[in-house]
Amino acid sequence: MSYLNISNVDVAFPTANGAYIALREVHLEIEQGEFIAIIGHSGCGKSTVLNVVAGLLEATRGGVLLENKEVNSPGPDRAVVFQNHSLLPWLTVYENVRIAVDKVFGKSKSKAERHDWTLHNLQLVHMEHAMDKRPGEISGGMKQRVGIARALAMQPKVLLMDEPFGALDALTRAHLQESVMEIQTALNNTVLMITHDVDEAVLLSDRIVMMTNGPAATVGEILRVDLPRPRNRLELADDPTYNHYRAEVLRFLYERQRRPEAA
Amino acid sequence: MGKETEMSNNVIALSITPPAVAEIAPVVEVRQPVREAANVERQPPASPAYSFPPVSKARLRAVAITRAVILPGAVFLLVLGVWMLVNAKITSDIPTPAATWARAVEIFGQPFYIAGPNDMGIGWQVLYSLGRVMAGFALAVAVGIPVGFLMGASRDVHQACYPLVQILRPVSPLAWLPIGLLVFQAKDPSAIFVIFITSIWPVIVNTAAGVQAIPQDYLNVARVLRLGKLEVTRRILIPATLPHILTGMRLSLSVAWMVIVAAEMLTGGVGIGFYVWDEWNNLNVASIIVAIGLIGLVGIVLESLMNLAQRYFDYNRR
Structure with missing residues (x-):
């Protein structure tokens, strides 16, 4: 059994026109010390996944297990960076x-x-x-x-980060990404990060979870990023493996999950 | 006071800039060759020789004094002029400024004399009025803050109470005086009741708005930290709403001070409002004008006390 287990989670909201299904069958197993990025178009339910893990939102079906214990309320063992x-x-x-x-x-x-x-x-x-x-x-x-x-x-057992650098300018963001990498190397935290920034996902994570568009969003593909740490932004810029990963994510986001209204 | 002077200095500095702009033109011509040289050798550009006319401190001070003293003084003199005109041309029942000043010296010479229950110094009159305001205001705060909290925190309570608040809020507080007199059968509690009714609406409305304005993020932080209900109230709800509550309190206190004068005119007893009415009955107009000035001054003092409190408790202003 994995350290953090997001087990077949459905999230639905009641609306005037019946239930709106935000997430369907989201399944994800995360090992201790892993850095996971969840990426997807805005509105695809990335933050909903994080809120379920945080306990701020209850799964309609399925659930979250942390060290084999079910979590259903917020707590400091799953600290959130808002x-x-x-x-x-x-x-x-x-x-x-x-x-x-x-x-x-x-x-x-x-x-x-x-x-x-x-x-x-x-x-x-x-x-x-x-x-x-x-x-x-x-x-x-x-x-x-x-x-x-x-x-x-x-x-925390798991550090949850909800688009932590989304509101920052590019230079500050880069600076903070370095800090997070440093800290994660030193403390070996288990991290679940929501992002919409492809470079950020590839640079920071061990695995990138790519989500399909909502409604009824789910895990589309999972990409393992096998780049040695410590990672250096400048060196990686010309690294073919890095660019390959980057292209994989971009392809998923812009070919396979292109937003219909953006077409 | 010091702050105001500083601000007006800034304004002056700005207003002096325009003439200086005209002098930039020749400076630009001088810089042209320097720039070309920099392109070749990348030398640091020579610092541009802007020359602003020197700003004399004496001149700045003169302007500051004009703004702070001379302009308000001019308006004051204008009002005095109109006042004297009214005395000379319309009715001599309005005393001259000089006569009023003489009366003021007399009144403030002995502000705290007691010559009987109906004849006390103006200091006592003000203190009695302030006492009623504070009693009504304290009651309004004690009731208004919890009610506002409930209305802000619960949609149902909000829905239930909002129409009533909306209907009662615009009612002149004095309209409540007969009700107060009937219920309490006494003047003092009735006056306090009127102040209570005056003060409570701004407190309720602002407290409720403050609670509603608390970002969900703060409450999520509280949930992640597993703060208890009491801790959430003490560490998040109260500090987050305090600025709004203080705004409501400041609004209601200044209205309460206006209303007490009117209420006391009707209820009688010791108090600055009845003092004004009493002097009107004695046709002692100079005393009324002195009282008007004093009421205004006390109002300013109350306002600045609330401002101080707001600055002390409001994290936005600290």
Whole structure:
């Protein structure tokens, strides 16, 4: 049995015209320490998959098993990095991470240990210099770094990232992708990332899960990315294997799953 | 005050820019050859020799003083002129500014005398009025915030209460005074009741709007962290809605201060509103004008206190 098992998940929403089926038979098995990217056109239900794993949304049929235990409510063992960082604006950077640390380790760690752990996670994302600032005073990329620190600080079994860099400019995005790769190498997190960026998917992940268009979206193809780590963006730019993977994903997205209205 | 001066300085700096633009033209000609040389050898371009006319600090200060003191002073003088004109041409029952000033000196000379239950200094009048405002305002906040929270959090409560709020909100608070007098059979509770009714609507409406405006993301964070109901309220709902609540409180307090004057005119007793009415009955118009000025000043003080509170609690402004 795999570490994280998304087992034949259907998600349907009631509407005036009967049930709207968003996901049908989504099945995915993820090993510990794997970096998985889910890619697909917007509206295909990528985020729905992530929300089911997070427990924020209940599967209509099927379910999610983490270490052989069913998950059906949100919890810090599946920390989420939200697309628009969702830091609490009335707390400082430090407090935004500390609130998570206090909640998860309130009983198992002493106050001093929790302080150190908060600082440690801010250091991981290179944000310790801004720990006393409020989210309104730092840039979008920095906010997303803090969002990642908050998620990492929960020491989750699975790190869920919902288009974490979608709202950032290309240079900041590249910078954060490097950080995530570094951290993932160091901590060996199991990561499930939603993205619509082909380069990001190929660069970061071990496997790319390509989803068909909705309604009733499902897993179309899974591409294993056998590129040695650490990966370097510049070297890979001219690497034929990298470009082959890239072309595979593009072909899936633009030939086989071309959006009808975009045609 | 310091902030205002600073702002007007910026404005001045901008307004001085246009003449300087004219001087850029010759500078551009000078730069042309430098640029060509840079193309050949890629030398760093010489820093362009913009020359702005020096801005004298004395001039900036003069403009700042004009804005802050002279312009408002001019309008003040204009009003004084109209006032004197009314006194001279329309009715001499309106006292001259000088006579009013003399009365003000007299009134404020002994603001806290007590010569009997119906004859107290103006300081007491204001304090009694403020006491009623604060009592009604505190009750309105105590009731309005929870009701607003419920309306913001539950669609059903919102649907149930919204029409009532919409109907009652535009009603002049004084229309409630007879109801208050009937129910409470006493002046003071009735006046407080009117202030309560005045203050509660902005608090309810703004609190509800604040709760509705909380991004779903914050609540998702709370769910991932498994915060309990109490923790969600304390760590997310209250801080997120506090700015809205304070806006509602600021609005209702300034209206409450306006309404108390009118309410006291009807209920009587010690208070600045009845003071105005009493002096009207004594045809003591100078005292009324002094009271009008004082009511305005107290209003400003209340407003700035609420602004201070807002700045302190509102994460957007800190």
